[in-house]
Amino acid sequence: MAFRAFTDRADSKLSDVARLAGVSRSTASRVLTGAAGTSPQARAAVLAAAEKLDYQANPVARALAIGSGVLPAPGEGRVVVAVVGASRETLRDPYVGTAVAAVAEVAEDFGAGVGLEWVSLAGSSALRRLADDPWVRGVILVNTVEELLLDLPLDLIGRVVSIGIGSPEVPSFDVDNGGAAEAAVTHLMHSGRREIAMLAGPSWLPCLRRQSQRYLDLMSGAGWEARLVPGDFTSAAGATGMTAVLHRWPRTDAVFATCDATAFGAISVLTHRGVRVPDDIAVAGFDDVPFAAQASPGLTTGTHPVGRIAATAALALLEPTVADRLPRFFGSELVLRETA
Amino acid sequence: MAFRAFTDRADSKLSDVARLAGVSRSTASRVLTGAAGTSPQARAAVLAAAEKLDYQANPVARALAIGSGVLPAPGEGRVVVAVVGASRETLRDPYVGTAVAAVAEVAEDFGAGVGLEWVSLAGSSALRRLADDPWVRGVILVNTVEELLLDLPLDLIGRVVSIGIGSPEVPSFDVDNGGAAEAAVTHLMHSGRREIAMLAGPSWLPCLRRQSQRYLDLMSGAGWEARLVPGDFTSAAGATGMTAVLHRWPRTDAVFATCDATAFGAISVLTHRGVRVPDDIAVAGFDDVPFAAQASPGLTTGTHPVGRIAATAALALLEPTVADRLPRFFGSELVLRETA
DNA sequence: TTGTATGCGTTATCAC
DNA sequence: GTGATAACGCATACAA
Numbered sequence: 001m002a003f004r005a006f007t008d009r010a011d012s013k014l015s016d017v018a019r020l021a022g023v024s025r026s027t028a029s030r031v032l033t034g035a036a037g038t039s040p041q042a043r044a045a046v047l048a049a050a051e052k053l054d055y056q057a058n059p060v061a062r063a064l065a066i067g068s069g070v071l072p073a074p075g076e077g078r079v080v081v082a083v084v085g086a087s088r089e090t091l092r093d094p095y096v097g098t099a100v101a102a103v104a105e106v107a108e109d110f111g112a113g114v115g116l117e118w119v120s121l122a123g124s125s126a127l128r129r130l131a132d133d134p135w136v137r138g139v140i141l142v143n144t145v146e147e148l149l150l151d152l153p154l155d156l157i158g159r160v161v162s163i164g165i166g167s168p169e170v171p172s173f174d175v176d177n178g179g180a181a182e183a184a185v186t187h188l189m190h191s192g193r194r195e196i197a198m199l200a201g202p203s204w205l206p207c208l209r210r211q212s213q214r215y216l217d218l219m220s221g222a223g224w225e226a227r228l229v230p231g232d233f234t235s236a237a238g239a240t241g242m243t244a245v246l247h248r249w250p251r252t253d254a255v256f257a258t259c260d261a262t263a264f265g266a267i268s269v270l271t272h273r274g275v276r277v278p279d280d281i282a283v284a285g286f287d288d289v290p291f292a293a294q295a296s297p298g299l300t301t302g303t304h305p306v307g308r309i310a311a312t313a314a315l316a317l318l319e320p321t322v323a324d325r326l327p328r329f330f331g332s333e334l335v336l337r338e339t340a
Numbered sequence: 341m342a343f344r345a346f347t348d349r350a351d352s353k354l355s356d357v358a359r360l361a362g363v364s365r366s367t368a369s370r371v372l373t374g375a376a377g378t379s380p381q382a383r384a385a386v387l388a389a390a391e392k393l394d395y396q397a398n399p400v401a402r403a404l405a406i407g408s409g410v411l412p413a414p415g416e417g418r419v420v421v422a423v424v425g426a427s428r429e430t431l432r433d434p435y436v437g438t439a440v441a442a443v444a445e446v447a448e449d450f451g452a453g454v455g456l457e458w459v460s461l462a463g464s465s466a467l468r469r470l471a472d473d474p475w476v477r478g479v480i481l482v483n484t485v486e487e488l489l490l491d492l493p494l495d496l497i498g499r500v501v502s503i504g505i506g507s508p509e510v511p512s513f514d515v516d517n518g519g520a521a522e523a524a525v526t527h528l529m530h531s532g533r534r535e536i537a538m539l540a541g542p543s544w545l546p547c548l549r550r551q552s553q554r555y556l557d558l559m560s561g562a563g564w565e566a567r568l569v570p571g572d573f574t575s576a577a578g579a580t581g582m583t584a585v586l587h588r589w590p591r592t593d594a595v596f597a598t599c600d601a602t603a604f605g606a607i608s609v610l611t612h613r614g615v616r617v618p619d620d621i622a623v624a625g626f627d628d629v630p631f632a633a634q635a636s637p638g639l640t641t642g643t644h645p646v647g648r649i650a651a652t653a654a655l656a657l658l659e660p661t662v663a664d665r666l667p668r669f670f671g672s673e674l675v676l677r678e679t680a
Numbered sequence: 681t682t683g684t685a686t687g688c689g690t691t692a693t694c695a696c
Numbered sequence: 697g698t699g700a701t702a703a704c705g706c707a708t709a710c711a712a
Contacts, residue, residue, distance in 0.1 A: 022681045030709055039681055054505065060403045060410060061705030064688050069411055078455065088445050092647070096482060097437015104429050104456045113455050116444045122442060135475075264634040265372060265704060271636060291631040294604040296611060307432070353689060364699045369691060379697055401689030404704045 020049035029148040032057065069099035070133050076122060077137035079107050079314055080115035082225035084144045086204075088118045093233065094289070099142060099163065099310035106311045110318045112137055119144075121204070124151050128190055131156040140157055140310070140315030141170070145206055152214055161313045164207035173313045177286070178210035180332035184256050185218045185286040187300075187334055193254035193282055197227035199241040201258040206257065211286075227252065238265020246273075253281055254340065260285040260292050260301055267299075267339065269271060286332070298337030305330050372397065384609040390428065401576040409474055409498035419654055420455035420470060424484045425540045426623060427546075428458045433573065434629070439650035440502065446651045449587050450658040452477050459484075461544070464491050471496040476655035478657030480650070481510070485546055504547035512650070513653045514669055517626070518550035520642035524596050525558045527640075527674060533594035533622055537567035539581040539606055541563040541598040548598065551626075555596060571602055578605025586613075593621055594680065599639055600625040600632050607639075607679065622680035638677030645670050 018028035023042050031038050031046040045314055063070045081100050083090055092260025092325050119126045131153035141162040149167040152160065157169045172276040187204035188196050197283040198215045201208040212228060227249050231237030238257060242265065257263035263285030270277050277283055277297060285292065287302035309330050316323040358368035370378050371386040403410045421440050423430055426653055444454040444662035453578045459466045468513040470476050471493035481502040489507045492500065497509045506512025528536050542547045550569060559566040567589050571577030578597060585592055603625030610617050616622055617637060624634065625641035633640035649670050
């Protein structure tokens with residue numbers, strides 16, 4: 001994030017180069033801009049002079065002449081993490097912090113900075129602004145929805161990726177949360193549970209559909225009744241969701257939660273009511289946050305490599321040449337602890 | 341974060357305004373730039389014309405003429421959270437995520453963006469770059485050290501604040517962790533504990549000195565032996581620190597940890613060894629992370645309003661007029677739960 | 681192929 | 697006070 005070109009005035013200008021090369025400014029300009037119609041010898045002389053003088057074109061003057069805006073030099077600019085959500089408080093999710101940190105780390109290797117921005121569910125104007133800003137090297141959409149993907153500013157395409165759902169134009173990077181759900185639910189099934197409820201995430205979040213759907217499929221495949229309650233990733237939602245489940249389906253003997261925070265919320269309700277975990281009700285989460293290991297009982301949960309996913313997304317933006325070879329789908333591993 | 345001025349060409353130029361106002365470009369320019377020597381009637385005419393045409397000076401042309409770089413328009417630019425630390429992984433601390441999110445929320449109200457950057461302990465060059473970048477509206481230093489504060493780029497002064505220690509030139513915002521330490525330690529003392537150890541934070545972090553010092557003062561004031569082990573905010577450090585404490589001072593009956601993660605690391609060691617918490621050893625933490633309430637036993641800990649602190653720091657940067665009236669020191673409240 | 685001349689939109693320096 | 701006019705540094709039709 002140097003932006004050197006803006007402030008430090010170049011020590012030499014085009015006319016200096018031209019004079020040293022023994023040509024006119026026009027010729028020097030032509031050579032330097034790579035325009036056609038320059039003799040090899042003129043080109044060599046200009047290039048040598050430019051090299052010698054360590055010439056750096058003044059981006060402001062160039063922008064004025066060209067009629068364009070000032071463009072960032074290679075190695076400048078920033079990557080912005082654009083988090084889609086119902087309210088600005090979405091930014092407070094620990095998930096976001098992890099992603100931003102990971103992006104910051106890889107961006108630094110490319111001389112880029114990181115930005116964090118909230119985008120409302122109908123926030124195409126925010127994306128429009130990002131698209132208009134030449135200093136935005138790339139945008140990482142987080143938790144985006146279909147609508148946003150559909151009317152994405154066209155000039156953003158090619159420098160936007162998504163963590164969550166994608167589209168033909170925007171490559172997506174995500175955890176295999178369908179697989180994670182399957183691992184957790186089948187584990188619960190194999191350990192003899194049948195009355196399995198799911199404390200799901202926000203229903204508007206499309207990338208979660210794989211998770212809920214897999215649960216639904218598994219339950220109907222086994223011929224058992226599905227018990228799904230939506231939530232919002234908070235532990236409060238886990239608590240109210242658990243309460244609702246207990247009320248509607250008193251015989252429930254296992255719960256799969258969309259994330260660890262929700263699982264912990266559920267567990268707190270359970271222990272408060274004297275329900276034993278896992279003896280009476282088994283609980284499985286998803287994310288494998290640090291506390292999952294420290295809690296007692298230890299939370300059985302699926303890993304969620306948020307940092308790796310975000311870093312990969314950032315790399316795809318900053319190093320387009322390797323983008324195709326990057327993993328797009330990240331596996332989750334079920335970590336068996338005590339709650340299930 | 342509009343940066344509109346860069347890309348969208350102004351629809352009207354200075355000459356248009358001048359023509360409509362019936363004056364020369366020179367006069368129009370003088371009026372618009374606020375230079376001296378303009379007649380009231382000329383000023384009125386120009387202002388009216390500019391208003392009518394919705395005139396916006398082209399920043400690129402202005403920059404070229406003025407010889408400066410392109411400056412952000414009022415309401416543009418960004419605030420960067422500069423986290424000081426030994427390695428880039430410092431960025432992964434949940435504390436950082438919370439701070440960035442909070443800053444992002446208030447920055448948005450001012451049309452500013454947020455950036456996140458890592459600054460090494462000897463990272464004056466990184467700060468130099470930030471100072472040179474006119475698009476940086478302000479810098480929020482996090483966990484800074486004295487050295488960095490001493491050779492801060494001079495032109496950064498006035499748009500840099502600190503979360504942690506400050507200096508005469510850079511206002512600091514921080515939690516009262518001395519008070520937090522006192523509340524926790526005296527609580528332990530009042531509940532009959534005497535052999536109180538402290539699992540401290542990184543020794544290089546100056547803003548933590550108030551915390552450790554208060555513990556030391558309290559212990560020596562009571563005439564008891566101090567037992568302090570440094571760590572690094574991780575739960576791993578809590579585990580190894582707890583092990584060390586147990587080894588060196590087997591009769592320890594209470595522990596105050598610099599943060600909740602460290603406290604949980606200590607507790608896991610304790611429970612693994614069959615030591616009962618709080619019966620045998622009481623544990624108090626600091627931060628009051630969400631998990632502190634959900635863990636069982638619930639963690640007794642001091643609140644740490646990171647979000648409010650960061651938001652206030654951002655406000656001080658973006659609204660200098662109210663900066664003096666902003667709180668600089670944020671109280672911590674001891675939340676009594678089960679571990680102490 | 682090369683050089684000349686002019687434009688990009690503003691600010692600053694002059695005379696007036 | 698005001699209006700020409702020359703920078704600012706570069707790009708590019710156009711003429712040579």
